[in-house]
Amino acid sequence: MVKKVVCFGEMLWDCFPDHEIPGGAPMNVALHLCQLGLNVQMISRIGLDAHGEKLLDFTSSYKLDPTCIQKDEIHPTGKVILDNKDPENIKYDIISPSAWDFIALTNEALKAVKVADALIFGSLSVRNHESWETLYHLLHEPTLKIFDINLRAPFYDFEQIEIILGYTDILKINEDELVIVADYFDIALPKNSKHLEKSKLVCAFLTEHFPISMVCVTLGAKGALIYLENKIISHPGYRVKVEDTVGSGDAFLSGFVKTYLEGKRPEDILDFACAMGAYVATQKGGTPRYELEDVFKVKGLEG
Numbered sequence: 001m002v003k004k005v006v007c008f009g010e011m012l013w014d015c016f017p018d019h020e021i022p023g024g025a026p027m028n029v030a031l032h033l034c035q036l037g038l039n040v041q042m043i044s045r046i047g048l049d050a051h052g053e054k055l056l057d058f059t060s061s062y063k064l065d066p067t068c069i070q071k072d073e074i075h076p077t078g079k080v081i082l083d084n085k086d087p088e089n090i091k092y093d094i095i096s097p098s099a100w101d102f103i104a105l106t107n108e109a110l111k112a113v114k115v116a117d118a119l120i121f122g123s124l125s126v127r128n129h130e131s132w133e134t135l136y137h138l139l140h141e142p143t144l145k146i147f148d149i150n151l152r153a154p155f156y157d158f159e160q161i162e163i164i165l166g167y168t169d170i171l172k173i174n175e176d177e178l179v180i181v182a183d184y185f186d187i188a189l190p191k192n193s194k195h196l197e198k199s200k201l202v203c204a205f206l207t208e209h210f211p212i213s214m215v216c217v218t219l220g221a222k223g224a225l226i227y228l229e230n231k232i233i234s235h236p237g238y239r240v241k242v243e244d245t246v247g248s249g250d251a252f253l254s255g256f257v258k259t260y261l262e263g264k265r266p267e268d269i270l271d272f273a274c275a276m277g278a279y280v281a282t283q284k285g286g287t288p289r290y291e292l293e294d295v296f297k298v299k300g301l302e303g
Contacts, residue, residue: 003261004039006116008135009125010100011044012078013051014246021285022058023080025122025150028247028286032254034062041112045070045099051077068108072099090246094152101128105137113141117261122150123161132160139167148172148253151180158184165210172253174218178202195219196232203227216256218249223274226266235270238278238298247286252277275299
């Protein structure tokens with residue numbers, strides 16, 4: 001049976017110095033999940049403008065269900081200005097306000113979440129009160145909730161994040177975000193501690209104080225790990241020639257979600273997720289077209 005997933009949050013344009021490409025972490029995840037064969041809906045909002053129409057055309061080419069994509073008569077379709085001088089450390093200027101800051105609670109959105117196998121969301125999508133109120137309402141639905149914390153300064157509020165963590169089943173977080181979370185919760189991290197030690201301390205705290213059953217920590221070129229039942233399962237990642245890292249974390253999450261919903265072992269979940277992230281890093285943009293065979297070929301590049 002095909003799994004149903006709802007992604008909530010921003011859909012926008014990533015604007016490079018010489019070109020624009022569709023983006024936004026939740027949308028990237030949604031489009032990867034579409035390519036991986038899942039039934040996906042996107043709860044978001046675009047402007048009544050040319051950029052919004054182009055986004056609809058783009059997402060429809062992936063067969064993404066547009067039912068829950070709202071149209072805003074006042075606010076423009078979102079944009080992010082990117083500086084990619086260093087392809088492994090891309091800088092982002094996220095324009096505010098944008099249409100996705102004003103996602104309304106609709107019957108269509110409620111219906112989609114009620115029948116979904118998973119709801120995926122991040123912290124950036126709720127920087128504005130209206131989208132926050134909508135997500136907060138949806139979090140009360142008895143659906144598996146996957147929180148990609150995705151901290152983008154200055155657009156996050158830890159009081160808000162604490163509330164979201166109180167509804168989270170699975171948390172995805174990267175190594176830098178792990179340190180920020182540790183600082184906020186006053187979790188003492190030993191000096192010069194390695195990523196496994198840091199991850200275990202922070203994950204143990206989070207799973208003890210919130211209803212989180214699993215934490216996935218991404219480590220960039222060093223791979224990723226899963227914290228589950230007081231144990232760490234790790235994967236070293238795959239070495240590839242990087243074209244750009246835009247969307248590689250989103251691809252990782254889509255691979256994680258696909259295999260998790262299939263009931264795979266943590267080791268297999270990490271393996272496929274790391275291969276997805278590595279493959280997308282070899283391509284331009286966050287949502288390249290591919291076949292599963294292309295992702296599997298990455299394993300031949302393992303260092």
